[in-house]
Amino acid sequence: MALAKKPDLVLRTNGASIWEKLSVLYRLLLGITIGATIYWGTRQVSRADTSEPTPAPTIPAEEGLSLKGKTIGITVIGTDHYWDLRAYQGQIDEVKRLGGTPIALDGGRDDKRQISQIQTLISQKPDAIIEQLGTLSVLEPWLEKVVKAGIPLFTVDTASPASINDTTSDNFFIGEQLAVQLANDIHGEGNVLVFNGFYGVPVCAIRYDELKEVLKFYPKIKIIEPELRDVIPNTVQNAYAQVNEMLTKYPKGQIAAVWSAWDVPQVGATEAVDGAQRNEVKTYGVDGSPDVVALIKDQKSSAAAVVAQQPYLIGKTAVDNAARYLNGDHSLPPYSFVPALLVTKKNADEMQKFLGQRP
Template identity: 80%
Template sequence: MVIALPAHSEGNASAASNDSAIPSLKGKRIGITAIGTDHYWDLKAYQGAIDEVKRLGGTPIALDAGRNDNRQIAQIQTLIAQKPDAIIEQLGTASVLEPWLQKIRQANIPLFTIDTASPASLNDTTSDNFFIGEQLALKLVNDIHGEGNILVFNGFYGVPVCAIRYDQLKAVLKYYPKVHIIEPELRDVIPNTVQSAYAQVSQLLTKYPKGQIAAIWAAWDVPQVGATQAVDAAHRNEIKTYAVDGSPDVVSLVKDPKSSAAAVVAQQPALIGKTAVDNVARYLAGDRSLPPYTYVPSILVTKDNAAQLQQALGQIAAK
């Protein structure tokens, strides 16, 4: 189900589209390469792209790299050799990917991306992560009344969307001088993200007694699960946790009045994947008016609206 939200940024291609107006992909082969699908967001975006290629009559060549950079590079090489009509690349480490994204273009294969900003990409379908980062940061500082120490997970700055969200947090905190990030910053990892976050936060809750930590921030929501579990287990209800993506388990945590999860910005990953394919279809049909970025709306989930948004996000059945 798609959230009925207007795009807040003008001058960008809207994610809302009339399905009947999308050109057919009959006879077209579309390569899809993803760095991984173990996270809810990644899987939904990946599956959304595959499903839309099929719906439009095309053939998806879908490859999941299992969170291995070298494997994704090998898969990109495989796709280039197969010469599909277009390639869609989803997430990954920008510095590692960029030379290989350039090779896709050098092979005269149209390249589209999902959450990967690259000069080689004809169009990147994503959420407006500048707005997401600002929105989440403002929610955090207002909840803690503009004062207090915060823990920050910053393990994937090489992923552009994570870097943007982190940079927006720092930009907001510049104007809240009584809010301080505890150093060193925490490192989120893959795999075992929840367990690692739980262990790191539990250790710091022992080091910093009640009143010395006000909030915990993460650029995506799997570390938020571990952080929330650690805070709740320690009965530190003065601490609130914040993150981005809106996985069903995290939205449920935010909904729970007893949980320390205060907010998560929910994206629409299936719609992002679908929209990327729709842009490919338009391009292959001759449309050269696509902008560099297509932004799909996101929404801030809080204690006040989580129950309502579970249904709007398609995470629970309509009553």
């Protein structure tokens, strides 16, 4: 990046040869920039990484729905997590399948960028906007602006008063299923490490509260205080380090399970437990990313269960809801719940297939 070899910036003219060489280089670079811009301009939205193995299963064919001639704005906070990417893809694919044009925008986990994208999206006046996840307090004023601009707003996994319909998993059921499985696996007794870093995210709060609800009736199960905090980014490494420390602090037999509200911390926790050969500790999480389902299938791994959501189907359902609304059906309920599935050591193999994670 060195701008100048010499510290001073005195410029002198040196005659025509410099001009020629400079102009060639300059035209070349400018040409590349502008040429590339023009070339890209003729292209449609490039899709998010489409290298995922197979499209999601169990998509009911929705007859008579169409988005022909309609433009749907899709704004997501990020696609770095399996769930986010699949839900995003589900939306893009479904808009195209129904004959519409998606304007798909990935905020790259940057609130500012997502806000800018929503702002510009409003000025593009699409027929509907679908918003997926993000920080609700940041988003809320901008979601209200979407509504004020007269654009129907739908959300994915984001409960907002501005949204006509929110497509999500039933997180109450997810939280309960996971908690019951955990309590059963550890025979209703023992200490549990809990990652509770994202209580501010409503779906995580619901799952956590459900855990507490279930554990009320298992008095011999104790949550270790202080609770752990999962972070983004470096979630796996961070969870690994935290669980490793706790394994040192609490010797064999003093920790029965590790719980987290999603499955990325579960990966770090599982690695730490397996690495320390503490096979009495079991790990639990939510989402069902392929790597986690594979861990659960591995009989030697400490990963015991994950509640797998169907993000692709969630994304698809959100688009179908928007299409229904745009076709005049204004009887949509405020929430559409897509079933989630409990994956354990017993059914992991079968679930892998059902979730489209293996042929």
